[in-house]
Amino acid sequence: MIMKADAMCDGGDLDCGSGLLLIIKKNMDPLAPGQVLEVRSRERSVAEDLPAWCRMVEHEYLGAEPGVNWTSYFIKKGGQDDQLEQDLEAARGYQWSVRIQGEEGLTAKVHARNHTFYAGQPADFGSKVDAPSAIDYLLAALGSDLAVGFKAIASRQHIEIDELELTLKGGLDNVLYHLQLEDEGTPRLKAVSGTMYVSSPAEEEELQVIWETTLQRSPVYQTLKEAVNLDVELKIVY
Numbered sequence: 001m002i003m004k005a006d007a008m009c010d011g012g013d014l015d016c017g018s019g020l021l022l023i024i025k026k027n028m029d030p031l032a033p034g035q036v037l038e039v040r041s042r043e044r045s046v047a048e049d050l051p052a053w054c055r056m057v058e059h060e061y062l063g064a065e066p067g068v069n070w071t072s073y074f075i076k077k078g079g080q081d082d083q084l085e086q087d088l089e090a091a092r093g094y095q096w097s098v099r100i101q102g103e104e105g106l107t108a109k110v111h112a113r114n115h116t117f118y119a120g121q122p123a124d125f126g127s128k129v130d131a132p133s134a135i136d137y138l139l140a141a142l143g144s145d146l147a148v149g150f151k152a153i154a155s156r157q158h159i160e161i162d163e164l165e166l167t168l169k170g171g172l173d174n175v176l177y178h179l180q181l182e183d184e185g186t187p188r189l190k191a192v193s194g195t196m197y198v199s200s201p202a203e204e205e206e207l208q209v210i211w212e213t214t215l216q217r218s219p220v221y222q223t224l225k226e227a228v229n230l231d232v233e234l235k236i237v238y
Contacts, residue, residue: 003065003074005038006031010070012155013042016049024075025087028059031077036062039073042155046073069158107131123175139168139192145220146196146232153210153217159202168194168232191229199237207236 009027014020020041028037039050047064050073054061062074099111100119107130108119118131132140143166154161170192172178174185200207211234215221224230 003038003062003072004036005074006035008038008040010156010158011039011041011043011046012152012157014152014156015043015045016053020046021053022087022091028075028077033077033079035077037075037077039075040067040070041073042070047071050075069160105130123172123178135170135172135189138189139170142192142218142220142224143168143194145218146214149218150196150198150210150214153213154200154202154207157206157210159200159206159210161198161200163199163237164196166194166196166232168192170228189224189228191231192224193231195233195235197235197237204236208234 007027007030009023011020011023014023020039020043024037024039031037039046051061054075058078060076060078062076064074065072101109101111103109103118106121110117110119119137120129120131120133122134147164147166151161151164171190173188173190174182175187176182177185178187196211198207215232221230221232
């Protein structure tokens with residue numbers, strides 16, 4: 001049986017805990033009670049999480065139908081106000097929080113939600129270290145923000161990404177100032193350069209648009225570009 005919907009939204013690879021519910025609520029809001037929203041998703045966990053959410057907010061979960069590259073989930077809007085504005089305002093005001101504890105030697109333990117990791121000295125030049133430095137984590141934050149962001153935007157447009165790899169390099173204005181060996185210069189991150197290699201059957205123009213959108217929507221990139229010379233480019237590999 002092919003279900004009919006009054007509206008459709010696409011969540012790509014997002015799960016219910018990473019923004020999909022806000023997309024659903026935004027598209028559900030204009031519908032009248034009794035109308036049906038089709039939600040397309042490629043994330044497997046949605047099959048379990050979405051029915052539970054529908055029961056909680058008093059919408060009716062009608063079922064799912066497999067598509068070519070996604071699964072369509074159908075929700076009938078209930079009579080309850082879905083409180084879209086309150087949820088969007090809560091999302092706007094969300095604050096990330098981490099807790100850092102000093103550890104033995106020159107290391108720190110970082111607690112971020114349900115994860116714990118260690119950080120070492122900012123200036124450690126060895127190829128092997130006991131823990132990544134704060135600079136390593138900063139570059140990793142930028143790189144992962146761009147890589148995951150690119151994949152998320154592509155998934156919502158049903159553009160397949162075969163392979164993706166991003167390499168970043170960064171240097172300080174004067175690391176010797178940080179080490180108190182010189183008094184000239186600053187310890188700030190001076191420049192970051194890198195290349196993201198992407199293999200995809202999509203047209204190069206489509207991938208370039210996704211890349212530009214990724215840069216525009218990246219929290220870490222947009223924050224760092226105000227203070228650091230960023231030169232990160234996209235290269236298509238066939």
